[in-house]
Amino acid sequence: MITNNHGDYGAIDHQNNSTSTNGNILSNLFSRRKYTKMKNADEEMSQISIIEPSMKTEEITMSWSNITVEVIQKEKSRLSFWSKTDSSTSRHILVNEVSGIVRPGEVLAIMGTSAAGKTTLLNALSGYSDRRELNVTGSVMLNGCVTTNDERRSSNIIGYVEQQELFCETLTVEEHLLFQAMLRMSSKILTDNDRRKCVLDTIKLLCMERCVSTTIAKLSGGERKRLAFAAVALTDPSIMLIDEPTSNLDSYLAKSLMHTIHMFAVERRRSIVVVLHQPTTDMFKFIDTLCVLSDNGRQAFFGDARHEAINFFTDQCGLEGESLDEFIEQVSSNSTVGQQVADRFSTNFKSSLISSIESINDKSMKDSTFVTVSFWRQLKWLLWYSSVSGVHLSVRSTKLPFCLLIMSIIFGLAYFQLDPSETHYVRNLNSVSFIIGVSLIVSSMGVIAISLLNERILLIRDIQRKIYSIQAYYIAKFISDSIFIIIISVLYSIIIVLLVNMKELGLMTLVVSLETLAACAVASLMASSSSSILIILLILHPLNIILNQFSGVYISLQSIPDYFIWLQYLSYYYYGYTSMLILQWRNVTTAQEPCEKATNSTFSTSPAICYRSGTAILNEHGIQQHNLNFNLLMLVTLILGYHIVSFIILFIRIRRISK
Numbered sequence: 340m341i342t343n344n345h346g347d348y349g350a351i352d353h354q355n356n357s358t359s360t361n362g363n364i365l366s367n368l369f370s371r372r373k374y375t376k377m378k379n380a381d382e383e384m385s386q387i388s389i390i391e392p393s394m395k396t397e398e399i400t401m402s403w404s405n406i407t408v409e410v411i412q413k414e415k416s417r418l419s420f421w422s423k424t425d426s427s428t429s430r431h432i433l434v435n436e437v438s439g440i441v442r443p444g445e446v447l448a449i450m451g452t453s454a455a456g457k458t459t460l461l462n463a464l465s466g467y468s469d470r471r472e473l474n475v476t477g478s479v480m481l482n483g484c485v486t487t488n489d490e491r492r493s494s495n496i497i498g499y500v501e502q503q504e505l506f507c508e509t510l511t512v513e514e515h516l517l518f519q520a521m522l523r524m525s526s527k528i529l530t531d532n533d534r535r536k537c538v539l540d541t542i543k544l545l546c547m548e549r550c551v552s553t554t555i556a557k558l559s560g561g562e563r564k565r566l567a568f569a570a571v572a573l574t575d576p577s578i579m580l581i582d583e584p585t586s587n588l589d590s591y592l593a594k595s596l597m598h599t600i601h602m603f604a605v606e607r608r609r610s611i612v613v614v615l616h617q618p619t620t621d622m623f624k625f626i627d628t629l630c631v632l633s634d635n636g637r638q639a640f641f642g643d644a645r646h647e648a649i650n651f652f653t654d655q656c657g658l659e660g661e662s663l664d665e666f667i668e669q670v671s672s673n674s675t676v677g678q679q680v681a682d683r684f685s686t687n688f689k690s691s692l693i694s695s696i697e698s699i700n701d702k703s704m705k706d707s708t709f710v711t712v713s714f715w716r717q718l719k720w721l722l723w724y725s726s727v728s729g730v731h732l733s734v735r736s737t738k739l740p741f742c743l744l745i746m747s748i749i750f751g752l753a754y755f756q757l758d759p760s761e762t763h764y765v766r767n768l769n770s771v772s773f774i775i776g777v778s779l780i781v782s783s784m785g786v787i788a789i790s791l792l793n794e795r796i797l798l799i800r801d802i803q804r805k806i807y808s809i810q811a812y813y814i815a816k817f818i819s820d821s822i823f824i825i826i827i828s829v830l831y832s833i834i835i836v837l838l839v840n841m842k843e844l845g846l847m848t849l850v851v852s853l854e855t856l857a858a859c860a861v862a863s864l865m866a867s868s869s870s871s872i873l874i875i876l877l878i879l880h881p882l883n884i885i886l887n888q889f890s891g892v893y894i895s896l897q898s899i900p901d902y903f904i905w906l907q908y909l910s911y912y913y914y915g916y917t918s919m920l921i922l923q924w925r926n927v928t929t930a931q932e933p934c935e936k937a938t939n940s941t942f943s944t945s946p947a948i949c950y951r952s953g954t955a956i957l958n959e960h961g962i963q964q965h966n967l968n969f970n971l972l973m974l975v976t977l978i979l980g981y982h983i984v985s986f987i988i989l990f991i992r993i994r995r996i997s998k
């Protein structure tokens with residue numbers, strides 16, 4: 340029986356010391372907890388105690404020496420109105436030669452004033468610094484081995500909980516954790532049911548039962564924090580870097596979460612680094628080592644968070660006070676004090692810290708790269724993810740279908756039960772054949788493009804973490820979007836075709852679906868190539884108008900200039916509209932229309948009404964009846980072609996950003 344160091348959190352009862360395979364590490368971690376009834380509310384807060392001591396897992400010491408992060412800014416200044424612009428670069432140091440160590444079983448807290456560089460340091464340790472803007476120097480070692488940014492990012496050793504964690508806002512808490520568990524839990528022998536159980540246990544551990552079915556967009560700031568922690572905890576990394584876990588939490592939940600974090604370190608022999616912004620005295624119970632940053636990212640202290648820190652601040656620096664939070668406040672609030680303390684640390688302690696970092700030379704670390712799951716598993720769970728998030732996205736699941744329903748009813752009633760004996764039958768049937776595709780395309784393209792663009796930032800983050808591949812993401816997105824588009828296209832065209840009394844229902848729905856799929860492939864291409872919704876909106880409308888011009892409705896197909904003929908062949912409107920005309924007119928022997936449209940192929944029985952055959956109507960548009968199969972084939976080619984180009988652009992852009 341091991342008792343908790345922190346007294347007020349009850350006992351830790353180790354009843355079962357059997358080791359287990361890596362596969363069920365997490366299930367053991369959670370399933371062997373004892374939920375003991377506590378007598379008072381304070382004890383209740385931490386009623387989850389870890390019973391099982393650590394299984395055989397990799398213990399890793401993380402150390403870093405002389406980490407310096409600087410931002411290089413180009414400054415342009417105009418000396419006088421007439422003179423040329425003078426551009427120069429300026430360097431601004433955000434983190435200044437900071438060193439440290441965190442060992443298995445320890446919680447290291449990085450503290451300091453706001454904008455001292457805590458998050459910047461954590462980014463540098465995790466390997467996620469923005470290399471386009473920041474210059475990072477110094478070394479980060481795992482068990483004494485120097486690592487590159489890419490190695491740290493792509494290994495499953497480090498779990499990073501960012502300050503502003505990104506989520507797919509339409510998923511529920513349980514769905515988010517399930518997706519993470521299915522793709523990020525590294526063991527290959529865990530079954531899906533084991534993973535589901537881990538998710539439920541994690542939810543309990545972090546007291547999130549109440550919001551298990553709440554969509555992430557509706558979570559409070561504190562719940563989002565706990566969810567971010569839970570997602571990383573599920574993957575059971577050897578090192579956890581957690582940025583401000585307690586911000587937005589009340590003191591009760593903050594203590595509870597810090598207790599859980601400390602338990603992870605002690606029980607699982609994890610090395611944990613937390614950034615704490617406003618530590619209270621209570622928080623220091625859960626911290627073993629302290630790293631204090633003063634203004635401009637200078638290191639003001641590194642060492643034991645209890646006696647060593649107090650001795651340093653009182654005896655060495657002459658600060659007045661009793662508790663660590665008081666000393667840290669003085670270092671943070673007064674930059675002169677901060678600089679003095681940093682100077683003192685640098686002269687008296689820095690060299691011994693560097694020597695203890697250099698003495699770590701445990702080369703036993705295994706070559707641990709991220710255990711990526713198979714492509715098919717990625718595809719399966721990405722399909723699940725796309726469908727679930729799509730269903731929860733009301734614009735897609737309810738608003739767009741509702742809008743289309745209203746439009747289909749309006750068009751259906753406007754052209755209600757067209758009668759071949761009407762004088763304006765030809766004109767009306769041609770018009771509805773055109774409008775059926777246009778209305779659906781214009782409505783769907785925006786939704787597809789914007790939802791893809793909104794997912795981009797999450798995609799980059801997940802690709803950097805190597806949770807899945809861009810290929811799996813794109814194929815899953817393509818399949819789920821296509822199913823969605825086919826469903827809405829079929830329903831939309833069925834309503835209009837039946838209300839208007841058009842011919843060839845089956846083939847009409849096929850043509851409308853293919854035309855919309857091709858248009859949405861262009862929407863994907865636009866989302867892949869642009870970086871803002873405004874650009875998409877700016878391009879979407881003019882592009883549609885241009886492609887529409889070459890559909891055969893406006894400009895006569897025979898009179899398109901040679902140098903623009905390629906636009907006709909790229910236009911989904913052209914293939915869609917001409918195919919619909921073929922379907923409506925191919926077997927019609929005579930259709931009547933007003934005589935003012937009379938052509939050579941028209942014959943008349945009265946001065947006002949003329950008759951033409953369906954073939955003559957098609958010829959007038961420059962359409963060959965036998966072109967239907969070619970058109971359908973071209974629509975399929977456009978769908979695949981636009982998607983391939985879209986994928987290549989997305990692939991190149993994401994690889995460039997996430998390198």
Ligand SMILES: Nc1ncnc2c1ncn2[C@@H]1O[C@H](COP(=O)(O)OP(=O)(O)OP(=O)(O)O)[C@@H](O)[C@H]1O
Binds near residue numbers: 410452454457472616
């Ligand atoms: N890419 C960047 N370009 C320019 N300045 C940056 C960049 N990233 C961070 N900074 C600046 O570096 C400083 C430190 O930022 P950082 O986020 O690390 O502070 P922090 O200590 O975590 O603060 P807080 O506790 O308020 O979150 C800030 O002044 C910030 O504006």
